[in-house]
Amino acid sequence: MNFNAYLNKETKAANLAVFRVLFGLMMFFSTLRFLSYGWVDKLYIQPKLFFSYYGFEWIRPLGVYTYALFIICLISSFLIAIGYKYRYSIIIFFLCFTYIELMDKTTYLNHYYFVSCLSFLMIFLPANGRFSLDAYLDNSINQEYIPKWNVDGIKVMLFIVYFYAGLAKLNSDWLVDAMPLKIWLPSNYDLPILGNLLQKEWVHYAFSWGGALYDLMIPFLLLYKPTRWFGFFLVVVFHLLTSILFPIGVFPFVMIVSALIFFDSSFHEKLIAKTSKLLKLKPLDNITAKQKTTSKIPLFIIGLFLLIQLLLPWRYLLYKNELFWTEEGYRFSWRVMLMEKAGYAQFKVVDKTSGKSFLINNNDFLTSFQEKQMSTQPDFILQYAHYLADHFSKNGKKDIAVYVESYVALNGRLSQPYVDPNVDLAKEKDSFAPKKWILSFNDEIKGL
Amino acid sequence: MLQNVSMKRTKVLGFIFLSLIVFACSTSDNGGGTSEVEDNFxxxxxxxxxxxxxxxxxxxxxxxxxxxxxxxxxxxxxxxxxxxxxxxxxxxxxxxxxxxxxxxxxxxxxxxxxxxxxxxxxxxxxxxxxxxxxxxxxxxxxxxxxxxxxxxxxxxxxxxxxxxxxxxxxxxxxxxxxxxxxxxxxxxxxxxxxxxxxxxxxxxxxxxxxxxxTSSSATGSVDKLVNDFLFYYEKSLRAGKIGIPAGVFSADPLPEKVEAFYSKEIGKDLLLAAITASKDFFNGKSFTSTTEGESLKSYLDFLNTIKNGDDLSALINNQFNVSKSKAEELLNDLALQVTTDNSKMTATYDELQRNVILLKVDMLQALSINVDFVDADGD
CATH class of the missing domain: 1.20.1420.20 (M75 peptidase, HXXE motif)
Structure with missing residues (x-):
């Protein structure tokens, strides 16, 4: 059977080893960056309440011990890079990093999710087979060849990220109106040379169409050998450009580094050889040729995981409302930089026994970052309404209703009322069911 | 060998591509020297x-x-x-x-x-x-x-x-x-x-x-002053002068929290002066004459020519006018207004609030300015 033949195919372990080292280093520096900016305190210690993911309400910041989580991330990512106790390091990193991301969905970013996905995959891959301290210390770990699907698994993951990001751009806002780039690009007026250009409408369209085309094509350009270098060149140009234009942190560099996995083993072998020489490391020449007894479990888990990845972004089709408006099924789908959404939510707390009511000053409970995210996303609005109801009911002694008057502007449209102001949100329960209290969107966005 | 040839070919392609970008940028920069003023706000x-x-x-x-x-x-x-x-x-x-x-x-x-x-x-x-x-x-x-x-x-x-x-x-x-x-x-x-x-x-x-x-960052003067202006409008004008005494943020009205409480005479005048000053700033109206210069209004109008959107500046100006005429119906003594007919206060609050939406949601989105700049990554 062809599939069995594929599973038995082998490739050099070098690709995965280089990927492991670079991934570890990227995570090390990005954690360091996060710490040095004081974001742990600002994002996870200062706020009074945290917005949980549905079903993960038990994951919360640990007060001052939240720093410990970051320190563990820092250490484990370093151990991943040098390949010491790799299996434990990657498991700890995955758990720790994912825990951090689940603490407050205010900070949700696709690239954090991407890191969680990658580190999950890597738990099941022998990425310490080469160029690692593990292999140096224990020759039985040393392996020159690994199953080809090990490397292909990561390629599929990258393929999904790019291609789905491209598919998500195939909508009328992006292609016909060049939104939201038409809003975002002109604000970079102070860039040398580009600044003037970014004011021009044709440039907004060029970036929109170019961006969509790039996302859809790049996995193929990287897979197909003759176009690989050109593809990689585009990867570098594209991600450097986005890092100049938008505040997206380390993501561009993670993607550039990740794309290296598409190159041939010879490239990675050379990279290892040169680095070894530079660091004056002795090459290991006694590589064992013996075939490892391969368990089917990793293959099964990775296969299932990638299948879920392929299907999950389509779950929005189960909701009939406009995806950009309600954001039902929006996250975890590689929808990157698709929307400019701004909102304003004015909450009213009503004491049902006395009939008295008052409005809430959001700054009393939320950081400005949380308020910004809350005012445009229904699940945040609901969670906050429940928080207010609990807060003002004084341990259930008072019967409290919470209403919100809210407005949202999407991709340059004039703001519209967002949540039904007559619905008592304290009575609404969060779930994956469509949220009936979101008012309908007075426009249509065509496309995927 | 074949690989090397194709590698070289794609590298050359890459360089051509890059130089095209540079060329495109530099020519438009040279040619754009004169049109800069009309093209850019x-x-x-x-x-x-x-x-x-x-x-x-x-x-x-x-x-x-x-x-x-x-x-x-x-x-x-x-x-x-x-x-x-x-x-x-x-x-x-x-x-x-x-x-x-x-x-x-x-x-x-x-x-x-x-x-x-x-x-x-x-x-x-x-x-x-x-x-x-x-x-x-x-x-x-x-x-x-x-x-x-x-x-x-x-x-x-x-x-x-x-x-x-x-x-x-x-x-x-x-x-x-x-x-x-x-x-x-x-x-x-x-x-x-x-x-x-x-x-x-x-x-x-x-x-x-x-x-x-002039930079577009959070430390640029435009971003900072616009944020200051919105903070003022929302907290000091809308909430401080009207909302808080009218009791919209508390269970009961708080007439003792009006501005110029003891004078009993000038509260409304201060409110009207504040609304006028906000509107004038939005329109870039000179303090000493009726001339209007470059302003948030003209900035929005400029961006609108790219976007072909709704006439936001007209909506905002209209809302300033509506707020002002609602405020003119109030008594000079705002505390007395609260205790005798608070509905006029809350009506004024509602009109002031409408402009918070237009300024803070719609205008900031159009200008691509962050509210209270959040120092974190986006995606």
Whole structure:
């Protein structure tokens, strides 16, 4: 059977080893960056309440011990890079990093999710087979060849990220109106040379169409050998450009580094050889040729995981409302930089026994970052309404209703009322069911 | 070998691509030299208009009014009489009205000094004022003393000490209560000091650095002043002047929290002055004439020519007008308005609130300015 033949195919372990080292280093520096900016305190210690993911309400910041989580991330990512106790390091990193991301969905970013996905995959891959301290210390770990699907698994993951990001751009806002780039690009007026250009409408369209085309094509350009270098060149140009234009942190560099996995083993072998020489490391020449007894479990888990990845972004089709408006099924789908959404939510707390009511000053409970995210996303609005109801009911002694008057502007449209102001949100329960209290969107966005 | 050839080919392609980008950029840069003015909104001209035609003249006018108030308070405390009390009140009112045109510019020295709060935190802390007058020790620059100074404290000192003017004057004529004279003078001279410091800074080096900071980052003057303006409009104007006393943020109305509570006469005038000043700033209207320069309005209109969206600036101006006509229906004594017919207060609040949405959601989105810049990554 062809599939069995594929599973038995082998490739050099070098690709995965280089990927492991670079991934570890990227995570090390990005954690360091996060710490040095004081974001742990600002994002996870200062706020009074945290917005949980549905079903993960038990994951919360640990007060001052939240720093410990970051320190563990820092250490484990370093151990991943040098390949010491790799299996434990990657498991700890995955758990720790994912825990951090689940603490407050205010900070949700696709690239954090991407890191969680990658580190999950890597738990099941022998990425310490080469160029690692593990292999140096224990020759039985040393392996020159690994199953080809090990490397292909990561390629599929990258393929999904790019291609789905491209598919998500195939909508009328992006292609016909060049939104939201038409809003975002002109604000970079102070860039040398580009600044003037970014004011021009044709440039907004060029970036929109170019961006969509790039996302859809790049996995193929990287897979197909003759176009690989050109593809990689585009990867570098594209991600450097986005890092100049938008505040997206380390993501561009993670993607550039990740794309290296598409190159041939010879490239990675050379990279290892040169680095070894530079660091004056002795090459290991006694590589064992013996075939490892391969368990089917990793293959099964990775296969299932990638299948879920392929299907999950389509779950929005189960909701009939406009995806950009309600954001039902929006996250975890590689929808990157698709929307400019701004909102304003004015909450009213009503004491049902006395009939008295008052409005809430959001700054009393939320950081400005949380308020910004809350005012445009229904699940945040609901969670906050429940928080207010609990807060003002004084341990259930008072019967409290919470209403919100809210407005949202999407991709340059004039703001519209967002949540039904007559619905008592304290009575609404969060779930994956469509949220009936979101008012309908007075426009249509065509496309995927 | 084959691989090397294709590698070389794609590398060459890459370089061609890159040089095309560079070429495209540089040619348009050269050719765009003349069209730059019409193609791009001139933010630096907007900053110059704000500084030279609005902010500095407004601070200048304010400083003159405050100096007159200091003068009137010196006259009154040296020879307390009902006539001198009347002229002090009128000088206080003029200065308070002029303050409505500078209050929103909490940037630079004003931000550093906590200008708005030191001049206008109300309700004023009567008990603490009385204690300080009696003990004759106070330091206005302490953050804990924010509520015992500024215009609201003067309001109490010249309107709130007693029912009749004769009784008020008596406080300043009595040997037993000499502390009032000194306290009142200290209040007015402190405002003058603060006003002069801010004005001198604007007329000195700050103007140039303000105008030069044209960057689109959170530290650029446009981002900062727009955020300051919105904060002022939302918190000080909408909530402070109307929302809080009308009780929209509390279970019951709080009439004692109106601005100029003791005067009972000028609350509405201060509100109208503040709405007008906000609207004028939005339109870039010169402080001393009717000329309009580059402004948030013209910036929005420029961006709209790219976007072909709704005429946002017209909607905002219309909403300013509606708010103003609602405010004109109010009584001069806003506290009385709250206790007799609070619905007029809440109606005014609703109209002011509508512009919060247009300014904070729609305008900021169009200008691509972050609210209270959040220092975190996006995606």
């Amino acid at each position: 001139n933010r630096s001209a907007m900053l110059v208009n704000w500084a030279d035609n609005i902010i500095i003249p407004a601070h200048n006018a304010f400083n003159i009014e405050v100096a007159a108030m200091v003068q009137a308070s010196t006259v009154f405390t040296e020879s307390p009489s009902e006539v001198n009390l009347q002229s002090l009140r009128s000088a206080w009112k003029n200065a308070y009205l002029a303050f409505q045109s500078v209050s929103m510019f909490e940037i630079g020295k004003a931000e550093e000094l906590n200008f708005r709060n030191r001049l206008n935190v109300y309700p004023t802390d009567v008990q603490k004022i009385e204690e300080n007058v009696a003990s004759n020790t106070y330091n206005f620059s302490l953050p804990s003393n924010i509520a015992i100074q500024g215009f609201p404290a003067i309001d109490y000192m010249i309107n709130g000490l007693a029912e009749t003017d004769a009784e008020i004057v008596a406080y300043y004529n009595s040997d037993a209560t000499t502390g009032y004279n000194g306290y009142l003078n200290k209040l007015t001279t402190t405002i003058l000091e603060l006003s002069t410091t801010v004005l001198n800074d604007w007329e000195g080096s700050y103007r140039n650095s303000f105008v030069a900071a």
